[in-house]
Amino acid sequence: MAAITLENIVKTYGDGFQAVKDVSLDIDDGEFMILVGPSGCGKSTVLRMIAGLEDITSGELQIGGQRMNEKAPRERNLAMVFQNYALYPHLSVYENIAFPLRLQKLGDEEIRRKVEDAAATLELKEHLDRKPSQLSGGQRQRVAMGRAIVREAQAFLFDEPLSNLDAKLRGQMRTEIARLQRRLGITTVYVTHDQTEAMTLGDRVAVLRKGQLQQVASPRELYERPVNLFVAGFIGSPPMNFVPATVEGNAVELPFARVELPRDVCARIEGRNLLIAGIRPDHFEDAQLIDADQRGRGVTFQAQIDVTEWLGNELFAYIPFEAPAEVNERLTSLARELDSENLRTQLVVSLDTASRIKPGETAELWFDSARMHLFDPASGENLTRDLSFAPA
Amino acid sequence: MGGRRSALSRLGTYGGPVLVIAWTLFPVLWIVSLSFKPESGINNEKFLPDTWTLENYRTVFDTPLFTSALRNSIFISLIATVLSVMIATVAAYAIARLEFPGKKLILSLALAIAMFPAVSLVGPLFDIWRSVGLYDTWLGLIIPYMSFTLPLSIWTLSAFFREIPWEMEQAAQIDGATSWQAFRKVIVPLAAPGVFTAAILAFFFAWNDFVFGISLTSTDAARPVPAALAFFTGASQFERPAAAISAAAVIVTIPVVVLVLLFQRRIVAGLTAGAVKG
Numbered sequence: 162m163a164a165i166t167l168e169n170i171v172k173t174y175g176d177g178f179q180a181v182k183d184v185s186l187d188i189d190d191g192e193f194m195i196l197v198g199p200s201g202c203g204k205s206t207v208l209r210m211i212a213g214l215e216d217i218t219s220g221e222l223q224i225g226g227q228r229m230n231e232k233a234p235r236e237r238n239l240a241m242v243f244q245n246y247a248l249y250p251h252l253s254v255y256e257n258i259a260f261p262l263r264l265q266k267l268g269d270e271e272i273r274r275k276v277e278d279a280a281a282t283l284e285l286k287e288h289l290d291r292k293p294s295q296l297s298g299g300q301r302q303r304v305a306m307g308r309a310i311v312r313e314a315q316a317f318l319f320d321e322p323l324s325n326l327d328a329k330l331r332g333q334m335r336t337e338i339a340r341l342q343r344r345l346g347i348t349t350v351y352v353t354h355d356q357t358e359a360m361t362l363g364d365r366v367a368v369l370r371k372g373q374l375q376q377v378a379s380p381r382e383l384y385e386r387p388v389n390l391f392v393a394g395f396i397g398s399p400p401m402n403f404v405p406a407t408v409e410g411n412a413v414e415l416p417f418a419r420v421e422l423p424r425d426v427c428a429r430i431e432g433r434n435l436l437i438a439g440i441r442p443d444h445f446e447d448a449q450l451i452d453a454d455q456r457g458r459g460v461t462f463q464a465q466i467d468v469t470e471w472l473g474n475e476l477f478a479y480i481p482f483e484a485p486a487e488v489n490e491r492l493t494s495l496a497r498e499l500d501s502e503n504l505r506t507q508l509v510v511s512l513d514t515a516s517r518i519k520p521g522e523t524a525e526l527w528f529d530s531a532r533m534h535l536f537d538p539a540s541g542e543n544l545t546r547d548l549s550f551a552p553a
Numbered sequence: 554m555g556g557r558r559s560a561l562s563r564l565g566t567y568g569g570p571v572l573v574i575a576w577t578l579f580p581v582l583w584i585v586s587l588s589f590k591p592e593s594g595i596n597n598e599k600f601l602p603d604t605w606t607l608e609n610y611r612t613v614f615d616t617p618l619f620t621s622a623l624r625n626s627i628f629i630s631l632i633a634t635v636l637s638v639m640i641a642t643v644a645a646y647a648i649a650r651l652e653f654p655g656k657k658l659i660l661s662l663a664l665a666i667a668m669f670p671a672v673s674l675v676g677p678l679f680d681i682w683r684s685v686g687l688y689d690t691w692l693g694l695i696i697p698y699m700s701f702t703l704p705l706s707i708w709t710l711s712a713f714f715r716e717i718p719w720e721m722e723q724a725a726q727i728d729g730a731t732s733w734q735a736f737r738k739v740i741v742p743l744a745a746p747g748v749f750t751a752a753i754l755a756f757f758f759a760w761n762d763f764v765f766g767i768s769l770t771s772t773d774a775a776r777p778v779p780a781a782l783a784f785f786t787g788a789s790q791f792e793r794p795a796a797a798i799s800a801a802a803v804i805v806t807i808p809v810v811v812l813v814l815l816f817q818r819r820i821v822a823g824l825t826a827g828a829v830k831g
Contacts, residue, residue, distance in 0.1 A: 214723050234726040241727045247720035251742045260738075261728035308728065 163225030163315040163348060164190045165211060170220035172206050172372075180206045182372040183220070188350060193342050195363035196352045199395070199500045203372035205320055208352045212318050213237050225315055235264075240309035241318040245325065246301045248293040248308075254280075255289040258307040265312070279311040282341070299330045303337075310341070316348040323358065335361060356396055360384070368392050370498070385532075390491075390541035393439050393534060394499050399477065399509045403495075405488040406438035406535060413438060413535070416482035417508070418462035420530045429544050430535060436544070437488060439534040442477070445510035447518055448525040459529045467507065469520050476516055478524075480508040491538050581806070587799035595796050609800035619801055621773040622781030626805070629691050629777060630759035633698040637755045638748060640699075641706030646736060648707065649714035650722075660711075663704035671701065675768045682769055689770045694777065697765050702755035709754070713747030714740065749816050760809065778805045 165188040172181035181203040188194045196204040209215040211222060213234035222229045229237055240261075248257050256263075258279055262272045280286045283303040293301055302322065309317055322338070323331045339362050342349050353359055359366050360380040368375040368383065368391075376388045380396075387393035393401045406413040408430060412421045415438055422430075430436060448461050470477040484492070484506045492506065510526065518524045535545045587595060588609050590602040597603050613619050648656060678697060679688070687693035717740060725735035741748065766780035776784075782801055785794050 212723075212727055214726075233731075234723070235729045235731065238729075239727060241724070243720045243724060245718065245720060247718065247724035249721070249724075249739055249743075251739075251745075260725070264729040264734065308724075312729075 164188060164192075164223075165316060165348060165350065166221075166223040167207070167211075168221040168223070170207065170210060170222065171218045172203070172210060172215060173218045180372050181210070184369075184372075184374050185220075186367055186374065186377060188348060191346045191348055193339075193349045193351065193362060193364045195359045195366040196350065196369060197354065197356060197359040197366055197395075198369035199498060200354060201371075202369040204352045204354075204369050206372075207369070208318055208320055208350060211316075211350060212239055212241050238312075238315045239318055240312060240314035240316075241320065242302075242305045242309050242322045244321040246293075246305040248301055248304055250293050253290055253292060254285060254296070254304050254307075257293065257304055258285075258311050260308065261312045275311050276307075279307045282310065283307050298326050299334065302326065302334060306338075306341070310345065314347070316350065317342070319349065319351040319353075321353055322351075323353075324355070338362065356398060360396070366396075368395060386543075386546050387439075387534070388543055388546060390437065390439070390495055390536045390543075391498065393536070393543065394495055397441060399442050399511070400499070400501075401439045401441050401534075402508045402510075403437050403439050403488075403492055403536075404482065404506075404508065405484045406436040408434055408436060416484070417464055417480070418460050418528075420460055420533065423548075425548050426535070426545055429548065433537070435485070435487065435538060437491065437536040437538050439536060439543075440508075440528055441532065442509045442511040444529040444532050445508075445512065446527050447512045447516035448527040449517075450513050450515060451527055456527060458531060459527050461525060461527045463523055464508075464526050465523050466518055466520055469518060471514065474514065476512045476514050476518075478510050478512060478518060478520075480510065480526075482506055482508060488538060491541075495541075584799045584802050587796055588803045590796050592794075592796050609796045610804070612797050613800045613804065616785075616797075618773065618781055618784060619778070622776050622778045623804070625691070625773075625775055626760060626777040626779075627808075629694050629698070629775070630756055632691070633695045633702065633759045634752055634756040636695070637699045637702045637706055638752045641703055641710050641751055642741065642744070642748060644703075645707045645710035646714050646740065649711045650719075660708075663707055666700065667704035667708075671697075671762075671764050675764055678765075679768055689772055689775050691775050693769050694759075694762075694765055694775060697769070698755075698759040698762065702758050705758075706751035706755055709751045710744065710747050713744045717743050753812060753816060756812065757809065760805075 165186075167184055167186040167188075170181055170184045170186075171179065173179050184203075184207060186194070186207075196207055198204050206215060210217050211224075213229070213232060213236075217230050224237060224239070249260065252260065255276055258276045259272050262275060267275075276289075277286070280289055283306060285300070285303055285307060288296060288300060288304075293304065296304065302325075305322070319338070323334050326334060335358055338351075342362075351358070351362060360383075363380060365377055366380055366383055367377045370391050376383060376392050378386075383392060383396045387396060387401075390403070394403070404415050404417075406415055406420075408414075409419075411424075411427050412419050413436065420438075448456065464480045466478050467481050468479045470479075489506060510528075512518065512526075533545075534543050536543055583600070586601055589605050589607075590597065591604060591606045591608060594603050647653075648660065674697065682688040682693050687696070721739050721743065722732075722735045725739045726732070730738065761779065762777070763779040766777040767783065770776040770780060778801070782798055785798050785801065
C-alpha cells in the first residue's frame with residue numbers, strides 16, 4: 162500500500178501529439194481516485210504511465226515515495242484490471258489467479274491457500290478448474306479482479322473495467338468493487354468515462370479534458386461547485402442546462418426569467434454583458450407543488466412545455482428556447498467535446514412525479530436561483546463557484 | 554420438390570468429397586498394394602496382390618542405402634524444422650510487436666526468397682558447398698532447407714502473433730513477468746497452433762525435398778530418402794525394384810500421415826477463443 166504522486170506529468174507521442182499535459186495529482190494511501198473524462202482525454206494514458214506500460218515524457222511519478230519513472234512494470238508491484246480483462250485463455254481460472262504468485266516463485270501450498278482465499282472472496286470457488294472461455298462476462302471480470310487481489314500489490318489500477326458488461330451486471334460489479342476496496346483499503350486508481358461510476362465509487366474524482374486536469378474534488382463538490390463549463394456539463398445526468406444570461410444592472414435576463422443577483426455576485430461579474438447561466442435539471446420544480454416559503458427563495462416563470470417523459474421516479478420536461486449565436490456556438494462546441502449532440506437549445510427540467518404538467522401546455526415552473534452558476538462564455542470559467550446566490 | 558432438392562444436395566455433400574478422396578487416395582493405395590506383391594507378381598494385372606508378402610519391407614530394411622538415407626532424412630528434417638521454427642518464432646514476434654526501420658523490407662524480402670525457384674539455386678550452391686566443404690554433409694542440406702522454410706514460417710507466425718491482443722503481454726508484465734517470461738509463458742502457448750502449423754510445413758518441405766537432396770549429396774553420409782530411392786536396385790541388380798521402391802515409399806509416407814493425424818487438432822484448435830470479451 163502506498164501513496165501515488167504525479168508531478169507535472171507530460172506524455173508526448175512520437176508524432177508530436179501531446180496526450181497528457183502537465184498533470185499533477187496526489188493520491189493518498191488507501192484513497193479511491195477516479196480519472197474521468199470523455200474519450201481521448203488522456204485518462205487511460207495517465208493510468209498506463211502509472212502502470213509503466215507507457216513511458217513518461219517528462220515529470221515525475223512516485224509510488225510510496227520512490228521515483229518510478231524508469232522502473233519496469235514488474236518492479237512497481239501494482240495490480241491492474243484491463244477493460245477486456247486480458248485473462249490468459251490457455252490457463253484455468255486457478256492458474257490465471259496463481260500466475261503472479263508463480264512468478265514470485267512461492268511454494269505450491271502457499272499459492273493454493275492464497276488463490277482459494279481470493280476465489281472465496283469473489284465467489285469463484287466452483288469455477289477454478291474451468292477455462293476463461295467457459296465463463297460469463299461477469300465471471301471473467303471477477304477472475305481478473307482475483308488476479309489483482311491475490312498478490313499484495315501497492316495499488317490497484319482499473320482501466321474501464323465495467324464497460325464490457327451489461328447495465329444490470331455493471332451496477333452489481335460497481336458495488337462489489339467499492340466493497341472490496343473499502344475492505345482491503347488499497348490505494349486505487351480507476352479510469353472510467355461513466356460518470357455514475359465516477360460519482361459513486363470515488364473518494365475523489367479527477368476530471369480530464371484534452372490531457373489537462375480540470376478539477377480534482379469529491380463527487381459532491383464536483384456536482385455542486387464545478388470550476389468551469391466543461392466539468393459542469395460533464396458531471397450530472399441529465400446534464401446541467403446552459404442558457405444565455407444578459408447582464409442588466411443588478412440582475413441577469415435569462416430567456417425565460419429575470420434573476421436578481423446578490424451584491425457580491427454583481428461585483429464579480431461587473432463589466433460583462435453576456436454570460437452563460439447553468440442550472441441543474443433537478444433544481445427546477447412545478448410551481449404548483451411547492452409552498453410559498455420555498456417559492457420566495459427562487460424564481461417563478463411561465464414556460465411552454467414541448468415534451469414530457471414520465472419515468473416513474475421522476476418526470477422530465479423539455480422546454481425549447483432561443484439563444485444568441487455567440488452562446489450557441491460555445492454550447493455546440495462544448496457538446497461536441499462532451500461526446501454528445503446539441504441538437505437544439507432546450508431546458509431539461511426534472512419535476513416531481515406528482516406534477517400534472519402536460520406537453521403542449523404553458524406551465525408555471527420554479528427554479529432555485531440560489532444554486533445557479535454563472536460562467537464566462539469565452540473561458541468557460543465558473544465566476545460564482547465560491548459564492549452563494551442566496552439573496553443578500 | 555423440397556425432398557428432391559435435399560436428396561440432390563445430400564448427393565453433392567457426400568458424393569463430392571468421396572469422389573475427391575477416391576481420386577487422391579487411389580495412387581497411394583496402388584503403391585501400398587504394390588509394396589505387398591512379390592517381385593515376381595507385380596505384373597499380375599490385378600489391383601490386389603495374388604499372394605501377400607512382407608518380403609519387400611524386409612529387403613528395404615536390409616539395404617544399407619535405405620536405412621542410412623532414412624536416418625539422414627529424419628535428422629536433417631528434424632534439425633531444420635526445430636531451428637527454423639525457433640528462429641521464426643522470435644523473428645515473427647519482433648515483426649508483429651515492434652516498430653523498426655526496414656520491417657516492410659524484411660517481410661517482402663522473406664516473401665521473395667520463398668518464391669525463389671529452388672532449381673536456380675542448386676547450381677551455385679553446388680559450387681559453393683564444394684569449395685567450403687559443406688558438400689555431402691547434413692549442414693549442407695539443413696541450410697538451404699531453412700532458407701526456404703524460414704520465410705514461410707515467419708509469415709505464418711507473425712499473422713498469429715498479430716491476432717494476440719497486446720494486453721496479454723501487458724497483463725503478464727504487470728503480474729511480474731519479464732518480457733521474456735511474458736513471451737514464453739503467455740504468447741508462445743497462445744500461438745501454439747501457429748507454431749505447429751509452421752513446424753509441420755517446414756518438416757514437410759525438408760522431408761519431401763528431392764532437388765537439393767540429389768544435387769548436394771553423393772554418398773550415404775547425407776543422402777536423404779527421396780534421393781536414395783532413385784539409386785534403389787532391389788534384391789538383385791537384374792530385377793526391377795518396383796515393389797521394393799513401393800515399400801520404401803510407404804515407409805517414408807508413414808511419418809507424414811502420423812504427424813498430420815497427431816497435430817491436426819492442435820492446428821485447427823482456436824486457442825485464443827475467450828481471450829478477451831467474446
